[in-house]
Amino acid sequence: MSAQWETVIGLEIHVQLSTDSKIFSGASTAFGAQPNTQASAVDLGLPGVLPVVNEAVFPKAVSFGLAIGADIGQRSCFDRKNYFYPDLPKGYQITQMDEPIVMGGSVDINLKDGSTKTIRITRAHLEEDAGKSLHEDFHGMTGIDLNRAGTPLLEIVSEPDMRSAEEAVAYARTIHQLVTYLSVSDGNMAEGSLRCDANVSLRKRGEETYGTRTETKNVNSFRFLEQAIKHEITRQREILESGGRVAQETRLYDPDKNETRPMRSKETATDYRYFPEPDLLPVTIDEAFINRVRDRMPELPGQKKQRYTEMWQLSDEDAGLISSDLGLATYFEECVSATDDPTLSANWVRGDLLAALNRAELAIEESPVSAENLGQIIRRIKDGTISGKIAKTVFAGLWEGKASSADEYIEVEGLIQVSDSDALEPVIDKIIADNPKQVEQYQAGKTKLLGFFVGQIMKETGGKANPQQVNDLVKSKLD
Amino acid sequence: MADEVTVTEEVVKDVAELAQLKVAEGDLEVLTAGMKTILELAEQMQSVDTTGVNPVSNPLDATQRLRADEVTESDQHELYQSVAPETEDGLYLVPRVVE
Numbered sequence: 001m002s003a004q005w006e007t008v009i010g011l012e013i014h015v016q017l018s019t020d021s022k023i024f025s026g027a028s029t030a031f032g033a034q035p036n037t038q039a040s041a042v043d044l045g046l047p048g049v050l051p052v053v054n055e056a057v058f059p060k061a062v063s064f065g066l067a068i069g070a071d072i073g074q075r076s077c078f079d080r081k082n083y084f085y086p087d088l089p090k091g092y093q094i095t096q097m098d099e100p101i102v103m104g105g106s107v108d109i110n111l112k113d114g115s116t117k118t119i120r121i122t123r124a125h126l127e128e129d130a131g132k133s134l135h136e137d138f139h140g141m142t143g144i145d146l147n148r149a150g151t152p153l154l155e156i157v158s159e160p161d162m163r164s165a166e167e168a169v170a171y172a173r174t175i176h177q178l179v180t181y182l183s184v185s186d187g188n189m190a191e192g193s194l195r196c197d198a199n200v201s202l203r204k205r206g207e208e209t210y211g212t213r214t215e216t217k218n219v220n221s222f223r224f225l226e227q228a229i230k231h232e233i234t235r236q237r238e239i240l241e242s243g244g245r246v247a248q249e250t251r252l253y254d255p256d257k258n259e260t261r262p263m264r265s266k267e268t269a270t271d272y273r274y275f276p277e278p279d280l281l282p283v284t285i286d287e288a289f290i291n292r293v294r295d296r297m298p299e300l301p302g303q304k305k306q307r308y309t310e311m312w313q314l315s316d317e318d319a320g321l322i323s324s325d326l327g328l329a330t331y332f333e334e335c336v337s338a339t340d341d342p343t344l345s346a347n348w349v350r351g352d353l354l355a356a357l358n359r360a361e362l363a364i365e366e367s368p369v370s371a372e373n374l375g376q377i378i379r380r381i382k383d384g385t386i387s388g389k390i391a392k393t394v395f396a397g398l399w400e401g402k403a404s405s406a407d408e409y410i411e412v413e414g415l416i417q418v419s420d421s422d423a424l425e426p427v428i429d430k431i432i433a434d435n436p437k438q439v440e441q442y443q444a445g446k447t448k449l450l451g452f453f454v455g456q457i458m459k460e461t462g463g464k465a466n467p468q469q470v471n472d473l474v475k476s477k478l479d
Numbered sequence: 480m481a482d483e484v485t486v487t488e489e490v491v492k493d494v495a496e497l498a499q500l501k502v503a504e505g506d507l508e509v510l511t512a513g514m515k516t517i518l519e520l521a522e523q524m525q526s527v528d529t530t531g532v533n534p535v536s537n538p539l540d541a542t543q544r545l546r547a548d549e550v551t552e553s554d555q556h557e558l559y560q561s562v563a564p565e566t567e568d569g570l571y572l573v574p575r576v577v578e
Contacts, residue, residue: 021549036569037556038554053545084499086573138567141565141572142573282542284542
């Protein structure tokens with residue numbers, strides 16, 4: 001970004017709520033069903049049907065609101081947003097305009113340079129998702145699947161507080177983390193559970209008023225979000241620097257070409273003609289309800305991080321990494337309760353475990369080595385049964401499914417550390433006898449060679465000897 | 480208060496297009512006059528002093544009853560699609576819309 005221009009970004013994030021049934025009908029929200037098998041008469045907008053609100057959406061929206069320090073609307077009202085598109089068969093979307101459930105609030109995002117920035121949230125409101133249009137060739141027609149129609153959404157609208165693509169991605173990640181922690185959403189981006197619309201504009205540095213913005217719709221990965229925004233910044237800058245004007249329009253990001261292009265507008269004018277939804281009464285959300293939701297809220301990422309650093313003395317980096325994902329944090333905490341050793345648990349979780357998961361492209365929930373088993377490995381290091389090096393072998397063995405527990409694997413493979421000096425001494429004597437030159441050098445003062453002897457002995461015992469003990473024994477024999 | 484909108488035949492055409500309504504040229508004059516009357520009524524209401532009156536989102540003194548989050552609908556797409564003009568592979572087919 002050249003020094004002359006400042007980027008201004010606001011995001012609208014649509015989060016699919018993890019309910020079993022839809023927001024206004026009893027049809028299933030399960031992903032991946034055959035087309036239209038989960039579209040009921042209500043979702044199809046057939047004449048005479050009436051929406052009935054799913055109670056499960058309110059605690060989810062309220063817990064999000066509480067987590068960002070927002071005001072919760074005591075009266076939540078629904079409105080109609082009118083537009084014509086085939087994947088919206090009613091001709092209107094039921095949403096919230098004037099009295100949304102969540103008003104205000106903010107989240108702190110962590111930036112790469114270690115600083116944090118507060119991003120204000122304007123509002124979050126409940127609404128229904130639309131169906132899907134399939135533009136593949138159906139003899140020149142468009143195919144419509146209404147399974148997604150009526151899936152509950154929480155649309156989270158930020159203030160234009162972000163100044164770069166990186167900040168926008170950090171914000172989107174923070175929201176993703178929050179909604180998955182709170183079980184508001186499964187957060188599965190590949191299945192469209194979290195989709196971003198990015199409002200981007202440029203202005204001359206130091207200027208107060210915003211430039212004309214464009215809205216890039218429906219970006220469903222963090223990587224695409226970053227690319228789409230960067231592309232849009234470059235495009236707008238080129239227009240502005242050549243003396244042109246940015247048109248206010250809705251654009252679509254094409255990840256294959258890495259470009260944004262204008263969408264054919266759904267309307268000739270963006271007048272959605274909102275009015276109160278006459279089929280639904282206001283929903284009352286009283287203080288008692290809010291308190292019940294508050295009491296059931298889990299520990300949030302920031303709180304976990306703080307606990308890890310203060311109570312368990314983890315480094316900021318380790319605590320941040322482990323607390324960033326609820327699954328990882330849960331695994332880690334199970335590990336700590338099995339070992340009573342947060343430091344060693346953190347080392348293993350963020351070291352060998354994460355490396356193996358990344359290699360295999362697995363999520364923590366799919367780890368072949370359970371927290372209980374990793375806990376057992378760590379316990380066996382601590383009680384001297386195995387060395388840290390052998391522990392890696394045990395981990396690899398369990399990863400490959402060679403045993404059902406660490407103890408079983410250690411026993412079957414005969415990996416128990418040799419701490420019996422009667423068993424070690426013959427080996428040590430042999431190594432000393434085999435290396436007279438090194439013995440001479442050592443005794444002449446080159447004490448660094450101690451490591452050489454220990455290494456040879458470890459090799460001879462297949463890594464099963466207790467290194468500290470070998471160290472002591474060799475020293476006592478040579479000195 | 481409300482933006483002063485002068486209802487012209489152009490405005491009527493725009494509104495009709497937004498609502499996907501086909502309006503015959505011959506009907507424009509009478510529709511324009513009709514819309515003017517409606518807006519005048521709205522303006523008359525705007526002039527009422529509503530200081531201290533809470534907006535009424537719904538005239539009924541009741542709150543919404545909610546449903547438990549349970550799947551109660553079974554797959555009836557064959558029945559629903561029996562009245563659709565055209566379907567294929569379970570999809571409803573509509574005139575092509577391209578983004």
